[in-house]
Amino acid sequence: MLNTVDQTNQIAAFTSRLLRDRFGKGPESVHVCIGQQCISIHIRNFIGPVEKFLLNKKEEKTFRYTRELLMQSLLPELLEFLKQEMDITLDINELYYDWGLHNASGIIVGLLPCHTHSSELYTGRDELHNQIIRVTGTVQREPDFIYSWWMNPKTLIVVREGLMILLEKELVQLGFDEVLRTTKRKLEKRYLEEETSNDMIAGKRVADLYVDWNFEQDKSVIAYTFFE
Numbered sequence: 001m002l003n004t005v006d007q008t009n010q011i012a013a014f015t016s017r018l019l020r021d022r023f024g025k026g027p028e029s030v031h032v033c034i035g036q037q038c039i040s041i042h043i044r045n046f047i048g049p050v051e052k053f054l055l056n057k058k059e060e061k062t063f064r065y066t067r068e069l070l071m072q073s074l075l076p077e078l079l080e081f082l083k084q085e086m087d088i089t090l091d092i093n094e095l096y097y098d099w100g101l102h103n104a105s106g107i108i109v110g111l112l113p114c115h116t117h118s119s120e121l122y123t124g125r126d127e128l129h130n131q132i133i134r135v136t137g138t139v140q141r142e143p144d145f146i147y148s149w150w151m152n153p154k155t156l157i158v159v160r161e162g163l164m165i166l167l168e169k170e171l172v173q174l175g176f177d178e179v180l181r182t183t184k185r186k187l188e189k190r191y192l193e194e195e196t197s198n199d200m201i202a203g204k205r206v207a208d209l210y211v212d213w214n215f216e217q218d219k220s221v222i223a224y225t226f227f228e
Contacts, residue, residue, distance in 0.1 A: 007032075011032045014081050036112070036114060040110075042105070045103065119148055128148070134195070135195055143220075154225055201224060207227045209224055
């Protein structure tokens, strides 16, 4: 691990402050982990009164649109802080994020250059990869590459490459990337949750599942978090 307690605490405090400044309310907690392949920021119980009202009124689309605007304004400032203030000089040029509607929690994952194809060997890895390949093939097509690693005992990161079909690529070219992202989140997460709903991964029970894509690079990150 590359991180120190001071680094992770400062990043967590800065992220909480950013969210509070943008939304007027901070999250319950922010947990940061820095590894050799990526940095993860797990945000728990972050929802304001307006967003809670939207979800109560079944306005999921408006909620997600609000969160997208939030992240677009927050991520550049967060990246600048990581590079300038925290002296994290490794190039974090791929950022992924997702939010869980049921508990208002989310995750930000920044991939580092050395992450490529660096899969870790752990109990249950091949079974998990096969499940994800099967789901990916059902929803779109089987990925060209899949690899994964543990960030910490409660967070598992999975990366897929080469999974988009021609129709999806055309939709992105036509400017429908956010519609595609929203649709894929609902569809893929449902299938992935069904695959792991009654199963354990490496002897751990899944708490949350987050998925995001980089359409330009035809890459996706799945983040699993687990119960204690």
